[in-house]
Amino acid sequence: MHAWSAPRVPNLPRNTNPEIDDRVRVWDTESRALKAVGPASGTAGLYVCGITPYDATHLGHAFTYLTFDLLQRAWRDLGLDVSYVQNITDVDDPLLERANQTGQDWEELAASQVELFRADMAALRILPPEHYIAATEALDLVTGTVEKLEAKNLAYQVKDETHPDWYFRSDAVEGFGEMSHLNRDEQLVEFADKGGDPERPGKVDALDSLVWRMARDGEPSWPSPLGRGRPGWHVECTAIAQRYLGADFSVQGGGSDLAFPHHEMCAAVGRAVTGERFADAYVHVGMVALDGQKMSKSLGNLELVSRLRGQGIAAPVIRLALLTHHYRTDWEWFATDIDKAQRRADAWAAAFASPAGTPTGPVLDDLRRAMRDDLNSPEALAIVDEWSAATLAGDGEDVQSPTQVAEAVDALLGISLN
Ligand code: 5CA
Numbered sequence: 254m255h256a257w258s259a260p261r262v263p264n265l266p267r268n269t270n271p272e273i274d275d276r277v278r279v280w281d282t283e284s285r286a287l288k289a290v291g292p293a294s295g296t297a298g299l300y301v302c303g304i305t306p307y308d309a310t311h312l313g314h315a316f317t318y319l320t321f322d323l324l325q326r327a328w329r330d331l332g333l334d335v336s337y338v339q340n341i342t343d344v345d346d347p348l349l350e351r352a353n354q355t356g357q358d359w360e361e362l363a364a365s366q367v368e369l370f371r372a373d374m375a376a377l378r379i380l381p382p383e384h385y386i387a388a389t390e391a392l393d394l395v396t397g398t399v400e401k402l403e404a405k406n407l408a409y410q411v412k413d414e415t416h417p418d419w420y421f422r423s424d425a426v427e428g429f430g431e432m433s434h435l436n437r438d439e440q441l442v443e444f445a446d447k448g449g450d451p452e453r454p455g456k457v458d459a460l461d462s463l464v465w466r467m468a469r470d471g472e473p474s475w476p477s478p479l480g481r482g483r484p485g486w487h488v489e490c491t492a493i494a495q496r497y498l499g500a501d502f503s504v505q506g507g508g509s510d511l512a513f514p515h516h517e518m519c520a521a522v523g524r525a526v527t528g529e530r531f532a533d534a535y536v537h538v539g540m541v542a543l544d545g546q547k548m549s550k551s552l553g554n555l556e557l558v559s560r561l562r563g564q565g566i567a568a569p570v571i572r573l574a575l576l577t578h579h580y581r582t583d584w585e586w587f588a589t590d591i592d593k594a595q596r597r598a599d600a601w602a603a604a605f606a607s608p609a610g611t612p613t614g615p616v617l618d619d620l621r622r623a624m625r626d627d628l629n630s631p632e633a634l635a636i637v638d639e640w641s642a643a644t645l646a647g648d649g650e651d652v653q654s655p656t657q658v659a660e661a662v663d664a665l666l667g668i669s670l671n
C-alpha cells in the first residue's frame with residue numbers, strides 16, 4: 254500500500270555538546286528499564302503495529318503513532334537512518350464483524366478507513382512508514398512463516414473436521430511470557446480478553462494462537478499451501494517485520510494493550526523462525542481514555558482526529574494537545590484540552606514571529622536532552638513555553654533567535670506553525 258506524504262524535517266546543526274547523551278533512551282517492557290535503542294550508527298529498524306481499519310483515527314491511535322514519530326525524529330537528529338515498517342490488519346474478525354453489522358463490503362470499509370487514516374497522519378505531520386503493508390498483501394509471507402513453524406513442530410492443525418485451522422505452539426518457545434512478565438493465569442485472562450480462544454477444542458495448549466484460519470462460508474479467504482483460508486493476527490506482524498527488517502531489529506512498538514498477547518506472540522513466532530531475538534526492545538504507549546474508559550472502537554467512546562479537524566481545529570493544535578502527555582502515561586481526553594493547546598499555539602506563533610534574538614541559546618540542547626531521555630514531550634513543551642514567554646515579555650534581544658527555535662521545534666516535535 255502507499256503510505257502518506259512525508260513532512261519536511263529540517264536538518265539541525267549536529268550536536269557538539271558532550272554532555273548530551275548520544276543515544277535515545279526509552280522504556281523497554283522486556284527489561285523493565287530505560288534502554289538505549291537503535292544502533293550507535295547506521296540504520297534503526299522500527300516496526301509499529303498499524304490499525305485495524307474501522308473507526309480510525311481516534312486520539313488513542315494518533316497518540317501511539319505520534320510517539321513513534323518522536324522516536325524517529327530523535328533518531329534522525331542523531332544522524333541515524335530509520336527503516337520504518339507498519340502493517341494494516343485489513344482482514345480480521347473485528348473488521349469483518351463491523352462490516353456485517355453495517356452491511357458494508359469489508360474491503361470498502363477497510364479502504365475508506367485507511368484513506369481517512371492517511372489523511373489524518375499527513376495532517377498531523379507523522380512520518381510515514383517506508384513499507385506500509387496490508388495483511389492481504391502479506392499472504393505468502395504469512396503462510397511461509399507458518400510453514401517454517403510447522404517444520405519445527407511448532408504449528409499444527411486442530412482436530413476439527415470442518416475447520417482444521419492452524420495454530421502456533423506458543424509456550425513451547427523458550428522464553429515465552431518473559432517480555433510481558435505475566436504469569437500463566439494472567440496470560441490466560443488477557444488472551445481470552447483480546448481475541449484469543451483458550452477454550453477451542455482440539456488445541457494442544459490453551460495459549461496456542463491462530464495463525465491460519467481455514468475458509469468459512471461468508472468470509473474472505475485465499476488459496477494457499479496450508480489450504481484455503483486467511484491469516485491469523487499475530488503471525489501477520491512477525492512475517493511482515495521479518496521480511497522488511499530482518500531478524501533482531503531495534504524496536505517493536507504499539508499501545509500497551511498490545512504487550513500481551515500480541516507482542517509476546519510476535520516475539521515467540523519470530524524467535525521460533527530465526528532462532529534469534531525478534532526486536533531488541535518493546536516499547537508501549539499509555540492508553541488514552543474518554544468518559545472514564547479506554548478509547549476503543551469496540552466500546553465506541555471515541556474522539557476522532559477527522560472530527561476535530563472537521564470542526565476547524567488546526568492539526569498542529571491537535572498535535573500540541575497530544576504532546577502534553579508523556580507517552581508512558583494513561584490519560585483521559587477532555588474537549589477543553591483543545592483550548593489549552595490553542596492558547597499555546599497562539600503564544601508560540603507570536604514568539605516565532607518576533608524579529609529579535611541572539612544567535613545562540615540553550616533551547617536546542619535542552620530539547621535534545623528532553624527527547625533523548627525517554628521522549629519527554631511535556632518537558633519539551635515547558636522548555637519552549639519558557640522561551641516563548643521570555644520572547645513575548647520583550648526580552649527579545651537576550652533570548653534565542655526565533656528561527657532557530659522554530660526549526661528545532663519543527664524537527665524534534667513536528668510542530669510547524671507558519
Ligand atoms: N491492527 C492491530 C495491531 S497489529 C491493532 O491493534 N489495531 S488497532 O486499530 O486496534 O490499534 C492501532 C494502534 O493504536 C495499536 O498500536 C494500539 O495499541 C493503539 N491504540 C488503540 N487504542 C488506543 C488507545 N486508546 N490509546 C493509545 N493507543 C491505542
Ligand code: ZN
Pocket residue numbers: 301302303340490515
Ligand atoms: Zn501488530
